[in-house]
Amino acid sequence: xxxxxxxxxxxxxxxxxLLGITIVTFGLVHSLPGDPARALAGVQASPRAVAxxxxxxxxxxxxxxxxxxxxxxxxxxxxxxxxxxxxxxxxLIVARLPSTVLLVAYAAVLALLIGIPLATIAAVRRNRAADxxxxxxxxxxxxxxxxWLGLLLVAYPALKWGLFPSGGSGRGFVNGLYHLFLPxxxxxxxxxxxxxxxxxASLIDVLSAEYVWMARLKGISTWRVYTRHVMRNALRPxxxxxxxxxxxxxxxxxxxxxxxxINGIGNTLVQAVTQRDYLVVQGIALVFGALVLVVTLAxxxxxxxxxxRATV
Amino acid sequence: xxxxxxxxxxxxxRLRLATVIRPLRGxxxxxxxIGVTLLVVIVLIAFVGPIIVGTSSTAQNYNAIxxxxxxxxxxxxxxxxxxxxxxxxxxxxxxxAIAFGLVAISxxxxxxxxxxxxxxxxWLDGVVGRxxxxxLAFPFLVLVIAIVGVRGPGVGSLFVxxxxxGWVFYARLTRGEVLVARGQDYxxxxxxxxxxxxxxxxxxxxxxxxxxxxVYASSxxxxxxxxxxxxxxxxxxVQPPTPEWGQMVFEGATxxxxxxxxxxxxxxxxxxxxxxxxxxxxxxxxxxxxxx
Amino acid sequence: xxxxxxxxxEVRAVSLTYGRSxxxxxGRLRPSTPNAPALRPTSxxxxxxxxxxxxxxxxxxxxxxxxxxxxxxxPTTGEVWYRGVVVNSAHGRPRLTRARGVxxxxxxxxxxxxxxxxxxxxxxxxxxxxxxxxREQVWARVLELLEEVGLAPEHADVRPGRLSxxxxxxVAIARALAFxxxxxxxxxxxxxxxxxxxAQILNLLxxxxxxxxxxxxxxxxxxxxxxxxxxxxxxxxxxxxVEVGDVDExxxxxxxxxxxxxxxxxxxxxxxxxxSDG
Numbered sequence: 001x002x003x004x005x006x007x008x009x010x011x012x013x014x015x016x017x018l019l020g021i022t023i024v025t026f027g028l029v030h031s032l033p034g035d036p037a038r039a040l041a042g043v044q045a046s047p048r049a050v051a052x053x054x055x056x057x058x059x060x061x062x063x064x065x066x067x068x069x070x071x072x073x074x075x076x077x078x079x080x081x082x083x084x085x086x087x088x089x090x091x092l093i094v095a096r097l098p099s100t101v102l103l104v105a106y107a108a109v110l111a112l113l114i115g116i117p118l119a120t121i122a123a124v125r126r127n128r129a130a131d132x133x134x135x136x137x138x139x140x141x142x143x144x145x146x147x148w149l150g151l152l153l154v155a156y157p158a159l160k161w162g163l164f165p166s167g168g169s170g171r172g173f174v175n176g177l178y179h180l181f182l183p184x185x186x187x188x189x190x191x192x193x194x195x196x197x198x199x200x201a202s203l204i205d206v207l208s209a210e211y212v213w214m215a216r217l218k219g220i221s222t223w224r225v226y227t228r229h230v231m232r233n234a235l236r237p238x239x240x241x242x243x244x245x246x247x248x249x250x251x252x253x254x255x256x257x258x259x260x261x262i263n264g265i266g267n268t269l270v271q272a273v274t275q276r277d278y279l280v281v282q283g284i285a286l287v288f289g290a291l292v293l294v295v296t297l298a299x300x301x302x303x304x305x306x307x308x309r310a311t312v
Numbered sequence: 313x314x315x316x317x318x319x320x321x322x323x324x325x326r327l328r329l330a331t332v333i334r335p336l337r338g339x340x341x342x343x344x345x346i347g348v349t350l351l352v353v354i355v356l357i358a359f360v361g362p363i364i365v366g367t368s369s370t371a372q373n374y375n376a377i378x379x380x381x382x383x384x385x386x387x388x389x390x391x392x393x394x395x396x397x398x399x400x401x402x403x404x405x406x407x408x409a410i411a412f413g414l415v416a417i418s419x420x421x422x423x424x425x426x427x428x429x430x431x432x433x434x435w436l437d438g439v440v441g442r443x444x445x446x447x448l449a450f451p452f453l454v455l456v457i458a459i460v461g462v463r464g465p466g467v468g469s470l471f472v473x474x475x476x477x478g479w480v481f482y483a484r485l486t487r488g489e490v491l492v493a494r495g496q497d498y499x500x501x502x503x504x505x506x507x508x509x510x511x512x513x514x515x516x517x518x519x520x521x522x523x524x525x526x527v528y529a530s531s532x533x534x535x536x537x538x539x540x541x542x543x544x545x546x547x548x549x550v551q552p553p554t555p556e557w558g559q560m561v562f563e564g565a566t567x568x569x570x571x572x573x574x575x576x577x578x579x580x581x582x583x584x585x586x587x588x589x590x591x592x593x594x595x596x597x598x599x600x601x602x603x604x
Numbered sequence: 605x606x607x608x609x610x611x612x613x614e615v616r617a618v619s620l621t622y623g624r625s626x627x628x629x630x631g632r633l634r635p636s637t638p639n640a641p642a643l644r645p646t647s648x649x650x651x652x653x654x655x656x657x658x659x660x661x662x663x664x665x666x667x668x669x670x671x672x673x674x675x676x677x678x679p680t681t682g683e684v685w686y687r688g689v690v691v692n693s694a695h696g697r698p699r700l701t702r703a704r705g706v707x708x709x710x711x712x713x714x715x716x717x718x719x720x721x722x723x724x725x726x727x728x729x730x731x732x733x734x735x736x737x738x739r740e741q742v743w744a745r746v747l748e749l750l751e752e753v754g755l756a757p758e759h760a761d762v763r764p765g766r767l768s769x770x771x772x773x774x775v776a777i778a779r780a781l782a783f784x785x786x787x788x789x790x791x792x793x794x795x796x797x798x799x800x801x802x803a804q805i806l807n808l809l810x811x812x813x814x815x816x817x818x819x820x821x822x823x824x825x826x827x828x829x830x831x832x833x834x835x836x837x838x839x840x841x842x843x844x845x846v847e848v849g850d851v852d853e854x855x856x857x858x859x860x861x862x863x864x865x866x867x868x869x870x871x872x873x874x875x876x877x878x879x880s881d882g
Contacts, residue, residue, distance in 0.1 A: 013445070020446030028462050139594065143586020145538050147545045148561055148579030155568040251451030255542050259565075269454065270546050273461030285458045289450045296449075497716040500676050501779070506703025507733055515729070519720035 010300055014293050021289035025282045026070050030063065032278065053083065079283035084275050089283040093265060097287065099176075100257065100264030104249050106180055107187035108242060114188075115195040116238065122196065123203035134196065141193035146252055150186040150259035158182060167261035183260040187252055195241050202237045236303070243299030247292045344595025350588035358404030369398040369555060378571050388573035390563070400577050403555035407585065410467070410540035410556075411533055414474045419529045421475070422482020423522055427513060429483065430490025430521075440483065447480045456543060465548040470540065481532075482525045489521040527600055531593030534586050541582050557582050611649035612819050613706070613787055618672050618682030619645040619843075643668045644843040645682060650787065655813060655820040657834030657851060659827060659866070665843040666823045670789045673821060674708040675699065686787070704734060707780035711792035713772035717764040723750075723775050724760030730782040749778045754808060770801035777808065781816070789821045794829065806833060827870050831855055839863045 037054035053059075058069055073080070079089040122134040158166035165179045254266030261267070265284050272280035362369060373393030381388045387396035429440035447455070459473035460466075493499055502516040541558030543549035550556035552563065557578040564574030621641040643665040650656055658666045671677035672684055675691065683690050691702040710716035718726065727746045731737050737745045747757050753774040764772055773793060780788055790809065794802040810833060813820055824830050830837055830851065837854050839847040839862065847860040858864045 016442065017445045017449050020442060021449055024446060024450070025458075028458055032462055139587055139590045140583065142590045143534055143538075143583050143588075145541050145545075145558070145561075145579060145582045145586070147542060147558070148575070148582065151561065151565055151568055151575055151579070155572065159569050247448065247451045249451075251453030254451075254453055254457065255546065258546060266454075269457060270548075273457060273465075273548060276461075278462065281458055281461050285450065285454060288454045292449050292451060497710040497712060498718040501708065501710065501716060502718070504675050504703060504708060505730060505733075505783070506700045507729075511733070516718055516721070520718065 006304055007301055010297060014297055017293060018290065021286060021293070022071060022074060023067075025286045025289070026067050028285065029278050029282045030066070049083075074286075079286070080279045082272075082277050082280050084277040085280070089280055092268065092280065093283060093287055096263050096265050096268050099180075099262055100250075100253055100266055102176060103180055103184055103187065103257065103262065103264060104246075104253050106177070106184035107191065107249060107253075110184055111188040111192040111195055112238065112242075115192045115199065116235075118192075119196045119199035119203055122200045123207060126204060134200070138193045138197055141189050144189060146186050146189065147255050147259050149189065150183065150256055153182045153186060154260065168263070180262070183256045183262060186259070187249065187256045190252065191245055191249055194245060195238065198241055199238055239299060239303055243296055243303070246295045246299070250288055250291060341595055341598070343591050344598070347588050347591025347595055350584070351592065354404065354585055354588060355408060358401055358408060361401040362398050365398055365401070367395045367398045369394060369402040370553070371395075378567075378574075380571070381573055387577045388571070390574055391567075396573060396577055399555045399560065400557070400581050403557050403560060403578060404581060404585070406550060406554065406556045407537060407540060407558075407582070410470070410550075411537040411585075411589070413471065414478060414536040414540065415529050415532050417471065417475055418478030418532070419482055419525055422479035422484075423486045423518075423525050425479055426483035426486025426525075427490055427517060427521060430487035431494060431513070431517065437487070440487075444480050444484055447477055452477065453539065453542065456539065457546070457548060460543065460548045465551060467550050470543055470549050474539075482528065485524050485528055486521055489524050490517065493517060493520050527596055530596045534589035534593060537582065537586055537589060612652040612687065613650040613673060613821075614685040615646060615648040615669070615673060616683045616685065617645040617647055618669070618679040618684060619643050620668050620672060620677060621680050641680075641843050643672070643679075646843075646845045647682075648838065648845065648848070650819055650821060652786070652819055653817055654836060655822055655834045657830035657837040658821060658823045658840060659825060659830055659837060660840035661825060661866075663842070664840040666840045667791055668843075669840070669845075670708070670791050670821055670823050673787075674706050674789045675702050676708065700734075704783050705785055706787040706789065707783050707785040708789045708791060709773070709776045709780050709793045712796050713764075713769045713776065714796075716776050717772055717779075719764055722761055722763055723767075723778075726775075726779060727760075727782050730779065734783065736782070736784060745782075749782055752781065752812065753778045754804075768801075769797050770804060773797065773801075773805050774808070777805075777812070781812065785818070787819045787821065789823065791823045792825070795824070795826070802829075809833070827855065827867065839866065 037050050037057070037059050058066060061069075077090065079093065081088050082092065085092065118134055122131045125131050153164075154166050157163045164182050168179055250266075253264065254269060256262070257264045257267035258270055265287060269281060269284045269288075272278075272284065371394065373389070375393065376385070376389050377391055377393045379385055379389045385395050385397065387400055389395055390399070425440060429437045450458075455477050456470065456473040459476060460469040463469040463472060499512075499516060502512045507516075540549060541556070541561075544556050544558035545562045547559075547562065550559050552559060560578035561575045561582075564571070564576070564578070567574050619641055620643040646665075646669060648669070658669065660666045668677060672679045672692075675684075679692060684692050686702055686705055689698055689701065691698045691706075717723075724743075724746050727749055728742050731742045731745055732739070746760055750757060750759055755771065755774050755778070759767070759771070759775070764775065767775065776793070793809070794805050797805060806829065809820070812818065820834075822830065822834055834851050836849065837851040838845050839854070839860065841862045847854060847858065847863045854863065855867065858867055
């Protein structure tokens with residue numbers, strides 16, 4: 001495979017970044033003012049519980065030793081224990097991660113499903129009514145806070161008109177899709193706007209390219225020109241956009257989960273922050289970072305595989 | 313500080329400051345004109361409006377709680393009887409200040425770090441590059457929430473969080489610009505002129521290198537606004553009773569099906585301000601893309 | 605042409621090889637080109653008041669040598685002497701001395717001027733930082749410099765973007781002159797200009813050289829121009845200085861095979877257009 005060295009380099013780089021992520025998350029908890037053991041145990045804990053935690057987490061050791069222990073715990077897949085919720089953080093995340101992943105994937109798919117045709121229409125009918133409407137929509141969409149839109153969607157389509165459930169992630173896949181439709185729609189909005197904007201620009205470029213004119217001159221039907229030539233060349237930028245914005249999507253999902261009361265890791269993060277459950281905050285932050293890393297890597301690999309002119 | 317990015321390979325001409333900051337002629341760039349006018353109107357409303365309307369934003373009036381919009385209270389009243397119109401206007405001051413403040417911090421720190429890393433290169437550049445990669449690996453909002461969480465909620469924590477993380481995008485941009493400028497003859501001439509390093513940096517390098525970050529900043533305003541509002545909505549930013557749009561939407565959320573105006577108007581204010589920022593950002597980006 | 609015993613600028617066994625200093629890999633693999641020297645150990649002397657031409661093809665090392673002399677590049681080995689002082693180092697007194705005494709005019713008028721700075725501001729800055737004039741006289745001197753190079757006072761208030769190639773080169777010359785240097789390294793200064801403008805700039809340089817008694821290191825690939833403007837000439841190829849001597853001598857009776865090859869490749873010098881005297 002031509003691009004094997006590229007992949008190896010990327011993976012090596014990613015490992016470094018992963019290490020950096022662990023340093024950041026480690027530093028988060030250890031930057032707390034005051035006694036970390038007390039902070040982790042919670043305000044209600046008894047002195048004995050605090051001492052027990054201190055011993056258990058080895059908080060008396062040097063910072064380096066603690067970090068190394070943290071790393072080794074991570075290597076064993078152990079994210080720690082929440083003293084406030086009383087469960088292992090692993091089980092917490094395993095239980096809640098699927099909702100988040102489903103939500104984000106759903107939102108991305110929706111955005112592409114709506115965005116690609118919309119961008120195409122806008123590019124083809126450039127500077128006409130459809131294009132202006134689209135661009136107007138884009139400007140509004142980019143300035144729209146997702147929590148407000150989500151709230152309105154909860155209030156009207158869900159609660160008042162009863163078209164959709166107002167919260168939760170449902171049980172099972174199909175039911176999940178039903179429950180997550182409004183949240184995914186909300187989440188997809190900004191991503192949709194960015195996708196349409198970039199895609200429209202690159203489609204306009206492609207449309208004015210010479211080979212498209214040639215194809216039309218040759219008498220190839222307009223439809224075929226679009227599907228064969230235009231779309232294929234414009235889809236690669238779409239993939240790039242997805243890759244660049246995974247990070248944003250994951251971040252925005254936190255807000256959407258909160259509004260729609262979805263029990264994903266984003267919602268859990270916010271609750272953990274409110275309850276001062278620092279180890280959970282640390283664990284979830286780490287998972288988010290790892291997620292972004294994995295998806296970005298996957299997108300890069302996919303792009304390298306798709307690109308006929310693979311750069312090594 | 314946004315994490316929403318367009319593939320920069322798609323739009324990348326050489327920039328001149330004159331292209332970006334030239335005077336506005338309304339008929340040539342209608343969208344930018346609208347955006348700037350709208351922003352000016354919003355700023356005026358936020359800062360001068362409450363004075364004109366006269367009603368207090370904090371006066372609680374238990375005889376007039378949860379009233380629907382009316383002539384006396386165009387935006388209605390909240391659960392404490394406070395007039396929503398004035399509250400929304402006053403909140404605007406804070407939201408605007410936060411948006412501009414966050415962008416200003418990120419721009420300043422990011423440009424400085426980017427210049428130093430790009431100019432000196434070597435291990436310093438390597439370290440900065442790694443830090444940038446790591447910072448970018450987290451969703452921005454998650455990082456901000458985590459830092460705010462550790463420090464405790466409040467506007468101060470929000471600013472500290474952005475202080476730590478928001479510079480990354482600007483640093484990357486600036487560094488790229490510096491790498492280009494570094495090889496140009498005029499920079500080598502400046503160095504060979506026996507000028508102090510500080511002079512070379514500030515008076516020769518900076519003017520050339522700061523244009524892209526400035527353009528980016530204009531698009532970033534809308535994200536900064538949404539960031540501040542979102543963090544406050546989650547209860548981690550501006551704390552009650554200080555009025556702020558995101559936080560007001562949160563307070564109004566429980567009443568959304570009945571007293572809809574509590575959450576509606578502050579949210580609408582965000583949208584309108586966001587539109588203004590978007591238009592400005594797009595307008596400036598358009599200038600650099602196709603304009604002369 | 606004076607015949608001082610001590611040369612004004614002396615280059616002793618200066619060589620430069622890129623990539624010699626340890627550079628950390630910042631995550632990108634470096635291209636695997638072998639580290640060929642850009643400049644082999646070379647020695648040269650510039651006498652006060654002379655115009656020394658440095659010719660060669662692209663990659664011959666002539667620009668590198670010029671850069672070492674002007675302080676734009678740090679030689680890997682060897683020393684550059686100016687007025688009896690070693691000036692290789694990039695810091696402190698030697699650097700300032702050399703900046704004042706040796707200046708450069710670059711080839712491309714489009715990259716040699718800071719696009720964000722106005723012409724007058726650039727010149728004024730030089731005068732102020734190096735304290736060449738008291739504050740009240742700075743602006744007058746700026747206008748004087750512009751006049752010297754044939755530009756109008758209005759040009760002080762514009763940015764390079766508004767100027768033509770020839771005008772920009774004049775600004776570049778003014779910039780170099782602002783330092784009141786003794787030595788000017790002119791690196792292919794007319795190569796990027798139209799033929800007619802070339803003549804004007806060359807005439808300007810010749811006149812300034814006479815008036816100000818400058819020592820010029822004239823780097824060029826154009827033998828005809830060198831023949832016209834220079835007293836002595838050095839021929840370089842592949843990082844080496846292969847022949848040095850009086851310009852007429854070298855061009856009429858070349859001794860090194862490369863010089864001969866170079867001359868053969870050029871259309872007859874006598875037949876070339878001679879710009880009018882100026």
